[in-house]
Amino acid sequence: MKSRYGLMGWVLWGALLTLGLVGVWQRFTYGHHLANYGSFIPWGLWVAAYIYFVGLSAGAFLLSSLAYIFKVKALEAIGRLALVVATITLFMALLSIWFDIGHMERFWYVFTRPNFYSMMAWMIWMYTAYFLLLLAELGIAFWVAPAKGERWLRVLGVLGVPLAIAFHGGVGALFAVVGARSYWHSALFPILFLTGALTSGTAFLLAVVARFWPDCGEGRRQLVRLLSQITLGMILLDLLLEWSEISVPLWGNVAPHVEGLHIMLFGPFWWVFWIGHLLLGSLVPIYLLARHPDNPKWAGLGGALAAIFFMTVRLNIVIPGQVASILPGLEGAIQHPRLTTFYVPSAHEWLVLAFVVAVGILMFAVAKRRLALFGSASEVKR
Amino acid sequence: MNHLPNRREFLKLGGAASAGLLGSGVLRPISALAKEELERGPYDGGTWIPSCCHMCGGTTGIMCQVVDGRLARIKPNDNNPVGFSNISDDFFANAAKEGAVMCPKGNAGIMALYDPDRVKQPLRRTNTQKGIGVDPHWKAISWEEAYSEIVSRLRALRDGGEAHKLEWFSEDHCFTHIQSDFCKLFGTPNYNMHSNTCDTGRKASFKILMGDERPLIDAINSKFMLIFGWNPLSATKWSHLPRIITRGIERGAKLVIVDPHLSYTASKAHEWVPIRPATDGALALAMAHVIVNEGLQDQAFIDEWVTGFDQFKDYVKDKTPQWAEAITAVPAERIERLAREFATTKPALVDVWSGAHHTNGVYAGWAIGALAVITGNIEKPGALVLPEKKGNKHIEVEPDDASKQTLQQPRFDGGKDKWPYFHSSGVYAEIINRLVDGKGPYQPKMAMIVFQNLLMSVVGTKNAEEALKKLEFIVAVDTMLSETAQFADIVIPGTTYLERYDLNTHWVTWPVLGLRQPVVKPLFGQPAEYEFVCELGRRLNLKEGNGHDVFWIGRMSGERIEDKTRWYEEFLSKELKEGEPKITLEELKALPGATWVSAKGTRYNKHLDMIPPEKLADALTEGNLVFSKKKDGSKDKQIGMLRPDGTVVRGFFTPSGKLELYAGKHETKKDADGNPLKLLPVYEPRAWQPSPEFPLFLINWKEASQTHSRTQNNAFLAELKSTDGLRINTKTAAKLGVKHGDLVWVESPFGKVQMKAELTEGIHPQVVGTQHGWGHWAMGRLAKGRGAHTGFLAQTKACPLSGQSLNKEICVRVYPG
Amino acid sequence: MEKLERQETLENVIDRQLGKRSFLKLAGLGIFTAAVASLPSILSEASEETGTNTKRKFRYGMVIDLKRCVNCKACTVACKLENKTPPGVVYNPVIEEEIGEFPYVQRRWFPKPCFHCDNPPCTKVCPVTATYKREKDGIVIVDYDACIGCRYCITACPYGARYFDFGENYPAQQTEYGRVPSPEFHGAHGLRREGKSPVGNVRKCTFCLHLQDENGNYTRPPACSETCMSKAIHFGDLASQAGGLCVTHEGCNLKQLLVERKWIRLKEELGTEPMVYYLL
Structure with a gap:
């Protein structure tokens, strides 16, 4: 029964990956030609996916770190799972946004030619730091000191919480500082991004726990x-x-x-x-x-x-x-499909997103098989 | 200049610095600046060649940058008045300072030249079926094959004494002389060109009024511009129009536009007068009524220079503003006010162009011109001015006897005998109708269609289709596989204006001649049209009556010239030498902007010019009129009039030598429908009026972004506007249950087309309209399938006076599709 | 669209162009960003202080006379021809709207180049400093070799002046037209190559930078201004003590125009200080 579901799952995953690979192939072959965003709606599905995944990551991380800091014993059990989920979703987020930029080969310019005024630059630097922190925590949690991990994780968590807040709040600020777009230009935006991250991150963890956690009463x-x-x-x-x-x-x-x-x-x-x-x-x-x-x-x-x-x-x-x-009047001034405010993601954009999701699933499956995701370190030890 | 480290220094600096410092706010601009300054070099390389545009017939001066044999840029030509001002004072004083201008089409010329959909080699159709939507199954053929086929067809006609059965259609303002020469030497009287789809109606109006076909507006000096049915700020045939009109406004002129549609010009105007289509004549007459009634006319001018004022005054007696209100939908008080303003503001100008494409058009134009006449606004600064059109001289050729035989055949369209104000461009509509009904004096067998798209430019598209099917053999010379070219048996790749020569003498008020010259070689190695015609002449062995080998002998050198380009250069040189400039082609090329500009400048009141005694000595007098003599001593052209004081002045070239509000010569004449001509500029409702079944007027107009039906495949222009919908008044649309963007059917008794409804407040509620030129079903990838062609909805009909195509006389019903 | 209409004195105009500006104008930053934002602000302030006189040499801008503009769109096309921009990349479109009710109805329009704002919101957001306002003349440009194509600046521009180059081409690109150089492309007036900058970059009006930099004298008008059918687009230095002489139309004094005529700038309330004025 279970294996049949498992097999079906993998078949579906294979299909997803295949579609995703088509999307990636298109992206590398045709650049941005097949995407439906334009110059009036320059950000589309991939940017939305990026802030979605990055929110999941920040939310999952914040939840588990807060649990460590405030010693919520019941939640400490999901610490490792949360770390892995945060890492994978962050990776998915970065993948999404990488596909989105016009010159993928230049992503590192943000370190060599930084603009200290740009919220986007700050966001990238901070999630780089956050990514390193996650890797460190992962290393400690699973390899370096799985047994005494909790103390270390607490220390890193204390470091990580403000970082995660700053970084995901920064994502909100990235939008909020754009005075040209009144809809984004709200002081509540960074807060909304944080609560949103916690909501989606917790909900996601809940779903994962409910589905995959070993049933031990x-x-x-x-x-x-x-x-x-x-x-x-x-x-x-x-x-x-x-x-x-x-x-x-x-x-x-x-x-x-x-x-x-x-x-x-x-x-x-x-x-x-x-x-x-x-x-x-x-x-x-x-x-x-x-x-x-x-x-x-x-x-x-x-x-x-x-x-x-x-x-x-x-x-x-x-x-x-x-x-x-x-x-008013700018739309229609020039007759070109890229110069319209009507935007629906193209099949290509969905395919690339499918690739990102397929990669995420694969990473989770590997992590689930290779790493002890469930239960706190002490539980695992027992 | 600034003193920043150059790139190399900067890189050294950068290597030493930390990444953070490198990117700090302080240093940020330096890196990119230094780099970008190093990498941008001079951009004005290559050669700049002066020429004249032909994206439309306006022939604006242009400068073309050619780099490595490729056209790189086109810029305005400051040395050519066409594109700056039509008045010499303005041109001489300001052109160098302000710089000339160009319209969007001119700027998009590069896309016409490098259009990948151009015809690249001769094509022969292999599908004997012809029709709209029928694939001709083109087969590329060699030039030799194309020439020999065409020549054998032509020779068969000529040898069989049927040379007149060749119909030749041509664009105007390009290589017309050699084409009409060819027709003459070949023996066909049927040489036609574009004008009769354009402004021969207007030409007739002014011919009646002032004996001159084409007065121009002196906008920049005007204080009041009253314009009927013309959209000069958008239909910018001459690129200087927007400049001189807005400058006129800036200097205090008031602009009033009478148009059923709120064109951009109407938007720019101080007043938009939305009028019911084809009723302009009534409005003009009512204004004349007010002016005469209130004694606002320029009586002194009238007494001296106008005939028929009393009859006219009598005629407008009952043409009250109230009478006109019922006809035009313009409130009576407004008519009165406009009439007073117009008559009391000096100088004022009044004009009309393609608003006259209806059955009352010629008389309406006459009535509109009458407003200028009774207020004395003729030949004065700021008024209507007769241009002095002197340029190259068309050197007439003398046909041989065989050709003379067939040239005596009547023109197929009836010509002068049928159309009282026949224009040498012919009557396309009549040609089409006669081809279809077979009621002409004979049935033409072959057509040579050069750069004309009859299917889209002559109304009544289904008729045009039938007509083309009746022809045995059609050769189309065109840059694009237009709808009409799809009916051709052989298509010859044409050249764009950037690949060939022409001499341009129109459009300003004093003698100016601009050279159009090849700035790049014809892209596909094809001959320019004049070389193609020359080659036909040579192969047909066409000669003048005296045996002169006109297509071989260079007109300057008198020698036989193999190279057809060189032969044509001499052809042009001779025209220049014999004409007003009296210079050779080479000398013209060397002039600034390759433009010859007469220093005489704009002259007003030319009707007062004394005729020089040496001219008088060799003239004929008839009544009070003076004519020049032909070689054989017979009467030639009218050159002047005898005044009561005994002096001889130019006057106006009408039967009275004066401006005519009453045309006595009409007494004996009939129009093409057999109706007697009116003696006065009468208003009569146009023939096709809305009915309960087809309640809406359908009009069309031009915008600055396209020329007629020929630029729709231009990639730059397509981005400005890639199609047009049916503009319809919001209230009318609400009644019809049509929303913005809905697809609607537009139907007339002749057909129906589907269009997107474009709701607007800017059109008269009884009128719907669209920009002309969309709805191609061939031509090229960008043009095809965009918008609708309203020619399907029209009848093929010409104005019975002038032969002008009645492009705007359509009534339709509109319903959701 | 909100427009502020006002008439200012010559002094005001000059002051505004030359006046020092605080870069700490960003309002509405969340607490998370305040700390972050203060650092570069301090840096910018410092650089402003030190370099005011030498750096702010010229302030190029446009004064567009809407009484003259006839909506012919020659500017739009001239720009395409000059800069060889690809489809969908349009530096100077003409915006149009209809107002009123029949028969009291008007169509209004204006050409809209980049405004080269004195306080440009677009340059601040660029994560890689690829777009910036040139200190010496105030022209806002994009360094195509640095731009990563994130399009943040497009969202930050209130005026829709920035366009992403998707790598699309006109059909003519396959002909000789494809071998006609563009002044904008990488490597002095290079050719357009698939996948290479500026494909994948954000592009915008540069006041025809190549013409301005050619001899450093700013004696050549941008293509839109040069071709303008009614000579409505005046280009020149708005900071010039000589009175903002217009390079487009000799003898025309830009500052004089701004004093004599009513004018507006778009979305003035955003504090972007556009360098393009519309005469009404």
């Missing part, structure tokens, strides 16, 4: 319940902040601040918000998590929905912000 139930409660709390907090972010400008309903909101809420892709984010990504998970907090199946489903559909939040940050604030 009460321990897993407790873990699932705790994660369910945190996820539920974060979703609610997130919604609160979101309400604030949306309702305040809408109350006055004066351009340019509401332009992007109108596009998100009532534009041609209204369903991304109402159905994707609000219904499937928030209300259904809230119900499941509140109703079945310790049922791995339902809570896990709730976590998975919240985590996966968080992508809609990321898309709704990136795209409407660009559609709004275009000078």
Whole structure:
């Protein structure tokens, strides 16, 4: 039974990877030709995927580090898992954004010709530091000192928490500092990015724990319940902040601040918000998590929905912000498919994303097989 | 200049510095700056060759940069007035200081030259079927094969005494002389060119009024510009139009545009007067009514220079603003106010161009011109000015006897006998109709179509299709495989204006001649059109009546010249020498901007010019008119008039020598439909009026980004606008249940096309319209399949006075598609 | 589009162009970024202090007379021809809108080059300092050899002046046109090559930098200005003590125009200080 599912899973994964490889081949052969973003909507699916994955990473990391710092025993058990998840999703994020840039071979310029004024430069430097920190933590947790790891991990966690906050808040700031886009230009943005990271990261961990954690009775139930409660709390907090972010400008309903909101809420892709984010990504998970907090199946489903559909939040940050604030009349001044505010990701963009996801899955599968992901170090030792 | 380390120094510095320092805010700009300064060298290499544009017929002066035999850039030519000003004072004083200008099409010339969809070699059709959408199955053939086939066809016609059964269609403003020479020597009277789809209606209006075909506006000196049915800031045939008009406004002129559509010019105007199509004549007459009624006319000028004022005054007596309001939809008070403003602001100008493409067009143009006449705004600074068009001289050839025989055949379109204001460009619409119905004096067998796209430029596309099918053999010479070229039996690759010669003498008010010259060699090694014609002449062994071997003998050297380019250079040289400039081609090339500019400059009040005694001595007098004599002593052209005081002045070349508000000569004449000509500029409703079934007027217009139907495959221009929808008033659309961007059917009794609705407030509610030229189904990858061609909706009809194609007389219904 | 309409004195105009500007204008930074942002701000301030006189030599800009502009779009095409920009990369489009109701209706338009803002938001965001405002003349350019193609600057420009080069070509690229050099391409006036810069870079109007740098005298107008059918685009040095002489049309004094006529700059409220003025 299990192996049949496993086999099917691998077949699906193979298909995903194959499609993804086609996308990567296209990317290297045709450059940006096959992508649908343009000069009015310069950032598309890949940028949204990037902030999505990077959010997962920061969220998972923050959760486990906070657990170490505040000695939440019940959560320490997922420390290693969280580290691995944070590393893999960060890698996926970097892969996504690497495919996005115009000159992939020049990514390292950000170190040799830095601009201290650029939030993007700071973000890259910080996630480089964060990546190194993750590697260090991974090394300690799995190889160097698996037995006494917790103390080290706590020390690194203390270092890592401000870094993760700064770096993911920085991702939010990267958008927020753009005064040209009123929709992004909000002081709440860095905060929203952090709570969003915690929401999606926790939800993702919940889903992973619920699905893959070895069934050893009460321990897993407790873990699932705790994660369910945190996820539920974060979703609610997130919604609160979101309400604030949306309702305040809408109350006055004066351009340019509401332009992007109108596009998100009532534009041609209204369903991304109402159905994707609000219904499937928030209300259904809230119900499941509140109703079945310790049922791995339902809570896990709730976590998975919240985590996966968080992508809609990321898309709704990136795209409407660009559609709004275009000078009236600029669209249509020149007749070219790249000079339009209508954006739907092309098949090519989805294929490349499929590649990123396939790589992530592979990394997780390898980690799961090779590393002791589940249980705290002490548990493993026992 | 700044003193920053150069690249090498900087690299040394950089090597020593840490990465952090390297990129700090302090040093940041230095690296890139030094580098970029080193890497950018001079950009103006190569050769700059002066020439004249031919993206449209405007012939604006251009400068072409050629690097390694490739065209690199095109810039305005400051030494050619066409592209700066049509008034000499302005040109001499300001051109060097301000620099000339160019329109978007001129700037996009490089894309026309290097269009990959150009015809590259002679093609023969292998599919005997012809029709719209029928694939000709082109087969590339050799030049020899192409020539021998064409020549054998031509020879068969000529040898069979049927030379007149060759119809020749040509673009104007390029190599027309050699083509008409060829036709004459070959023996066909049927040489036609583009003008009758353009402005022969306007030409007729002004011919009646002032005996001159093409007065020009002196916008820069004007204080009031009243323009009917013309969009000069967008239909920028001569690139100087926007400059002189906006400069006129800057100097205090008021601009009023009468147009059913809010064109860019109308937007720029102080007043847009949305009018019901084809009622301009009524508006002009009502304005004349107000002016005459209130005594605002220039009586002194009228007394001296106008005939028929009393009849005119009598005629407009009941043409009240209220009368016009009901016809034009322009409020009566507005008509009164505009009339007063126009009549009391001096100098003022009034003009009309292609707004006259309807059955009342010629009379309307006459009525509009009458406004200038009664206010004395003729031949004055800031008014309508007669251009002094002196340039190269067309050296007439003398056909041989065989040709004379067939030249005596009537023109297929009826010519002068049929059209009272026939223009030498012919009547395309009539040719098409007669080809279809077979009711002409004979049935042409062969057509030579040079750079003309009849299917898209003559209204009534289905008719044009039928007509082309009736021809036994068609040769198309074109740079593109246009819709019309798809009907050809043989296609000859043409040249763009950047690959050939021409002499250009039009469009400013004083004598100026600009040279168009090859700036690059023809891309595919093809002969320029004049060389192609010359080759045909040589192969047909066409000679003048006296045996002169005109296609072989150089006109300057008198020697036999093998090289056809050199032969043509002498052809042009002779025209220059014999013409006004009196210089050779080489001398013209050496002039600044390869432009000969007469120092005489713009002259006003030319009707007051005294005729010099030596000319008078050799002249004929008839009544009060003075004519020059032909060689045989017979009457030639009108050159002047005898005034009551005994002096002889130029006057106007009308039967009275004056401006005519009453055309006495019309008394005995009939138009092409057999109706007597009107003696006054009457308003009559145009023939095709909206009906309950087809309630909307359909009009079309030009924009600066395209020329007619021929530039739609230009990649630069396609980016500015790649198609056009049907502009429709928002309220009208609401009634029809049509939303912005909806596909709609536009249907007339002659056909229907599908278009995208473009809702606007800027069009009269009873009118829908679109930019002309879209809807290609051939031509090239960019042009094909964009927008709709409204020619399918029209009847093939020409103005019965002038032979002008009635491009804008269409009524339609619109419904959601 | 919000436009501020105002009439200023000559002094104000000059002051504004020459005046020193605080770079600490970024509002709305989260607490996370404040610490980060302060460091370069201090650096910039310092460099401003030391180099004010020698560096701020010229401030090139445009004064576009909308009374003259006729929406012919010759500027748009002249720019394409001069710089050989590929499809979809348009440095100077003409923006148009219709206002009013029949028969009281107007179409309004204006050409929109890069504004070469005195306080450009686009250069600040570049992670690799590939785009910057030239100290000596205020022209904002992109170093194609450094740009990584992240397109952050496109999002940061409030005016849509930046375009990404997707590597697309006109059909004519396959003909001899493909061998016609562009002044912009890597290596003095090079040819366009697949996958090589500026393909994959962000591109923008440079006031025809190659013409300006040619002899360092700024005596040649950018292509748009030169070809302009109604001579509406004046180009010149707005910081010149001589009064901002216009290089386009000899004898035309830019500062005089700004005093005599009403003008606006777009989205003035953002504090970007555009160097392109529109005369109304």
